Amino acid sequence: MEIDYSNIKVIGFDADDTLWVNETYFREAEEKVGQLLSHYETPNKIDQELFRLEIKNLPIYGYGVKGFVLSMIELAIELSNGQVSNEIISKILQIGKDMINKPIELLDGVEDVLKSLSKDYKLIVATKGDLLDQERKLEKSGLLQYFHHIEVLSEKQESNYEKLLKHLDINPSEFLMVGNSLKSDILPLVNIGAEAIHIPFHTTWLHEEVTKNETDGVEYNTIKSLTEILKYFKPTK
Structure with missing residues (x-):
């Protein structure tokens, strides 16, 4: 019809x-945070847990890079039982800043x-x-x-x-x-x-x-x- x-x-x-282009940058960021947290969990488990936190946090943070970054930080704290280093937190924050500053394609x-x-x-x-x-x-x-x-x-x-x-x-x-x-x-x-x-x-x-x-x-x-x-x-x- x-x-x-x-x-x-x-x-x-x-x-x-x-x-x-937008979603491609989120996938790239997920790979980077997976590498940063690889000594705490497997890549597949990190992906699953990050998605769980993103969905849980949507009513609080809404959509976008900022909420995504906060969920990544929360993930790092959870997976490390609160032992994650300041250096890794700083690198996660930089991942978010890099996403925001990406050129528009x-x-x-x-x-x-x-x-x-x-x-x-x-x-x-x-x-x-x-x-x-x-x-x-x-x-x-x-x-x-x-x-x-x-x-x-x-x-x-x-x-x-x-x-x-x-x-x-x-x-x-x-x-x-x-x-x-x-x-x-x-x-x-x-x-x-x-x-x-x-x-x-x-x-x-x-x-x-x-x-x-x-x-x-x-x-x-x-x-x-x-x-x-x-x-x-x-x-x-």
Whole structure:
């Protein structure tokens, strides 16, 4: 069944791993902390325990690098029974600072697509994470000029999107969300009557994964790269 986008007025974009690279840096940081703590546990156990702490701490710290770093420090204290050295704590803090200071690596064709779509549609960013960090990344990306509105959400659930659409003063049928996470960017939107386009990224945080049963019968398009979206939204001549 072909999806009709003719009613769309506003297009929302996830930021991390939709507009630019992000999750790759978390995987690299996990490998580094695994090496730092390797004399306390196996790499697999370290990964499992870090994920457990991240999920436990989400209601307290939210998403983003800062909460991730605090979870890594907590992990180091737990695995070492409180004996972890100041040197290792300092190295974990530096891992976090290095993540925050990473250059913004735009995904292929992002700016060209935004430039084209902004001629005919109101574009917004709808992302989650640390507000300061996301604002910094948007500023460094050079993409701010294409967006009418920036929304950093504490969560990406149906209620959060409903509040966003109310703020934008549009009906769900007039909104399209584009993102890499089925759990955060696709399913909640389809459930409230909006449209969504999925662009898979090569690595996905375990917390964002969904089962096949959750996506069965859900109508959305999947594209390999953002540039393919222009086959649904022809640029103005």
